[in-house]
Structure formats: structure tokens, C-alpha cells
Amino acid sequence: MRVSKLLEQKGAAVATIKGGATIAESVAELARHGIGALVVSADGEHIDGIVSERDIVRRLADRKAELLGDPVSSIMSTTVHTCSMDDDVETLMAIMTDRRIRHVPVVNDGVLAGVVSIGDVVKSRIGELEKDRNELVEYIQAR
Numbered sequence: 001m002r003v004s005k006l007l008e009q010k011g012a013a014v015a016t017i018k019g020g021a022t023i024a025e026s027v028a029e030l031a032r033h034g035i036g037a038l039v040v041s042a043d044g045e046h047i048d049g050i051v052s053e054r055d056i057v058r059r060l061a062d063r064k065a066e067l068l069g070d071p072v073s074s075i076m077s078t079t080v081h082t083c084s085m086d087d088d089v090e091t092l093m094a095i096m097t098d099r100r101i102r103h104v105p106v107v108n109d110g111v112l113a114g115v116v117s118i119g120d121v122v123k124s125r126i127g128e129l130e131k132d133r134n135e136l137v138e139y140i141q142a143r
Helices: 003-010 023-033 053-069 089-099 118-142
Strands: 037-040 049-052 103-108 111-117
Touching (some): 003 111, 023 037, 023 053, 037 111, 049 053, 049 103, 089 103, 089 118, 111 118
Antiparallel strands (some): 103 111
């Protein structure tokens, strides 16, 4: 399955935040959307970085509540691994596993087109396995 098909199924909406927003604002956005990461973008189309719950929690351990007033840009990951609409989900799973990341922005013609999470990939894979299983059961029952 291609990433484009995955985005068709889950939707292409992307939650973004500006690098100058506070970490407290990013926590509120994560909670509001019920997601684990925000793409950091000044214009909503180009990726400046990514900030995840994990980034926030790890910094909170050191800085406590004083961290919440700092800008997102101070803790965001600036090395962002992306994929394209034409990439296959198996390759994406390998990237997520090898890089130990849970969210991968999708870029189409240089513009942010979506985000795929590990949950999206797992849900897709389970759907494929169930389809294969059902086809095998039908095949066996038809004999």
C-alpha cells in the first residue's frame, strides 16, 4: 500500500504550530487534537521542525514547569524524516523502526501534505491482514 492510499483513508489534515509559540501552547494543541506530535511550520506548508509529546516530557524532566514558557523552537527536532505520497507503507515502517520515530510528515511537491503516525501504519497493516485472512477462509470454504 502507498502512503497516498493511507492518507485517503485517514485524511490529510495536519496540525501545525509556529516555532515562536510556547511549549504550553503546544501541549494545549496536542491535547485539543488528541495527537502525539505537531509539525512546526511558519506557513503551514513548509516544515521547520516537529515537536512531540516525547520531546516535551524529556525536557520537563530537566526544566520542570519553567519550560512551558519557552518557544517550541527551543525543543523541536529540526532533522525531520519525511516521506512522499508514492512511498510504500512497508518502507515507512522500516524508517519508523530504524529511526525510532512515531510520526512522519508527508511532503508532496515540497509542500506538507499530511502526517502518518505509527498508529496509522499499524491500523493499515491489520486491515490488510484481515483482508488476506478473509480471502483465505473464503477460498478454503469454496473447496
